[in-house]
Amino acid sequence: MKKTKLAGDNISLKTRKTEEPLVMAWLNAQTNLMDSFRYLVENEILQHGVRNLQMFIPVERAGVQSSPAPSHAAIAMEEAKTSTSEAARAVQAVVAAQAEMAVAADAGVVHGEELAAAHEAPMIDEVDDEDIEAWS
Amino acid sequence: MNFHFFVGNDNGNSEHDLMIDGRLIQQPNVNCRVDELPWREEQAPESFIKHLQDQLVVTIDSPSAQPGMYYIGKFALESGEIIDNIQIGIDSKSEMDLPIINTLSQIAAVAVQKAYEEEKQIPAQLDIEVDMATALPVTQHTDETSAKFERRFTTGRHHVTVHLGTLRVSVNIVFPFVKVVPEATPVIFTLQKDAAGNWREGEIFADFAASYGMEKKFNGSFFKDKRILHVDIGDGSTEYPITEGNRFLRQFVHGSHHGAGYAIEEALQEFNRLIHLPDSPRQFFSDVLKNPKHKYHARALKTLRRPLESQVKQIVQQTKKQLTKARNEIDLVCVYGGGSILMRTILYPYLKELCDVREIKLFYIPAEYAVELNATGLDAFVRGKIYEALKNKAEQPA
Numbered sequence: 001m002k003k004t005k006l007a008g009d010n011i012s013l014k015t016r017k018t019e020e021p022l023v024m025a026w027l028n029a030q031t032n033l034m035d036s037f038r039y040l041v042e043n044e045i046l047q048h049g050v051r052n053l054q055m056f057i058p059v060e061r062a063g064v065q066s067s068p069a070p071s072h073a074a075i076a077m078e079e080a081k082t083s084t085s086e087a088a089r090a091v092q093a094v095v096a097a098q099a100e101m102a103v104a105a106d107a108g109v110v111h112g113e114e115l116a117a118a119h120e121a122p123m124i125d126e127v128d129d130e131d132i133e134a135w136s
Numbered sequence: 137m138n139f140h141f142f143v144g145n146d147n148g149n150s151e152h153d154l155m156i157d158g159r160l161i162q163q164p165n166v167n168c169r170v171d172e173l174p175w176r177e178e179q180a181p182e183s184f185i186k187h188l189q190d191q192l193v194v195t196i197d198s199p200s201a202q203p204g205m206y207y208i209g210k211f212a213l214e215s216g217e218i219i220d221n222i223q224i225g226i227d228s229k230s231e232m233d234l235p236i237i238n239t240l241s242q243i244a245a246v247a248v249q250k251a252y253e254e255e256k257q258i259p260a261q262l263d264i265e266v267d268m269a270t271a272l273p274v275t276q277h278t279d280e281t282s283a284k285f286e287r288r289f290t291t292g293r294h295h296v297t298v299h300l301g302t303l304r305v306s307v308n309i310v311f312p313f314v315k316v317v318p319e320a321t322p323v324i325f326t327l328q329k330d331a332a333g334n335w336r337e338g339e340i341f342a343d344f345a346a347s348y349g350m351e352k353k354f355n356g357s358f359f360k361d362k363r364i365l366h367v368d369i370g371d372g373s374t375e376y377p378i379t380e381g382n383r384f385l386r387q388f389v390h391g392s393h394h395g396a397g398y399a400i401e402e403a404l405q406e407f408n409r410l411i412h413l414p415d416s417p418r419q420f421f422s423d424v425l426k427n428p429k430h431k432y433h434a435r436a437l438k439t440l441r442r443p444l445e446s447q448v449k450q451i452v453q454q455t456k457k458q459l460t461k462a463r464n465e466i467d468l469v470c471v472y473g474g475g476s477i478l479m480r481t482i483l484y485p486y487l488k489e490l491c492d493v494r495e496i497k498l499f500y501i502p503a504e505y506a507v508e509l510n511a512t513g514l515d516a517f518v519r520g521k522i523y524e525a526l527k528n529k530a531e532q533p534a
Contacts, residue, residue: 010333012521127382127520127521127522130383131381131382131383131522132521132522132525132526134382134383134384134386135315135317135383135384135522135526136526136529
């Protein structure tokens, strides 16, 4: 049985060697990776409640692709560029987010710790496939 | 009540060290089969709970061991009954009942204690699920023996009745998955990280870091990608595996039948003569050796010196052999195990010179940590990513 995670426990994340470039780009664009993940999880919970996503998503999926034809992401970016109102809204959102972050930063230590934890989390896992192979 | 435990289980020839649910248990690895309970009158069952490990009496009903009532560990050793132990150099651990019986008993005992702690009353029955990592000596570890040893735990349900005076607690134990690795190899995990998963720090590294001028912010990350030659000196065998980062290198796995136990056996007769006993078990001699305050301590040490020296020389030879095989491409030699404590004064100078000449660092683990490393290493392993991945793999239908 898997150990139940308690609040405050570490969770470890590691990217695949073959990770999609767009996924990597998204990861690298986050200033607080853990909080971004948390936001995605919160959205999932709001929509569907708590469930094991592995039971609902296909193992093989086309996913986001960076090279061929304009992907959804690319289209969204194009739209944002062309539609001025969209762009304006995007800028507003960014400004708002920055303001929020500034407030949070003022709130001080807690946020700082969270940031540190967020940066640490993906580093915790130093085990790779070859390590696992060595023990099997 | 149900519990799930992680168990790191080091079935030593002399001592049984286990991390059960985060608790380190250390007991002589002996037991004896008996016909009846040692207690007749009723005693408050609660009075047994706190020091249960020292007065452990169980009845075992398991598909993997001879059924019956047993005294376990210290209680068996002190009972005066004829005890069963692991004959060094003779017995194959994967085939013996003793490691099975003692492992089941210690897990059941901790479960009873934990249930009492949580509920403040003694339960009638407990169901325990266990994830376990354990080890076999390098000389006995093959794909076959490890698979066999694993199966003896994972096959079927084990029933252990823990006797608290005349009160019985029934404990059912199942092992969905067990991994058996070569002894000493999981120590790399406990050198790197502490129980909370952070880089290990503390007293254990103090002397080592100081002797090589590395005190500044020294922690377990030092061992992250090092090539280490382990010298794990037990009672009946010494293991010399080579590890690199989080892996052990199969081609270098090597063990020899040397250890403190041979020296102790050689010295035992002389020791018994000196203390006017016709016969006393190896574990009693070990206890006297471990206890500097024991009235026979000095005598025990004296009889041991010469036999110990000959074991040390063999171990140095084997270490040299491994270094040569690895073309000296080793970052550090790491010495630990119960035997390393007894041999320290004799062995350290030999190894230090050997390592200095070959430009290798020597980490002779301080006595306080030398014994438990195997158990804490197995504990780190069983809680780690590698165990989880192996378990997932095993669960997937072929």
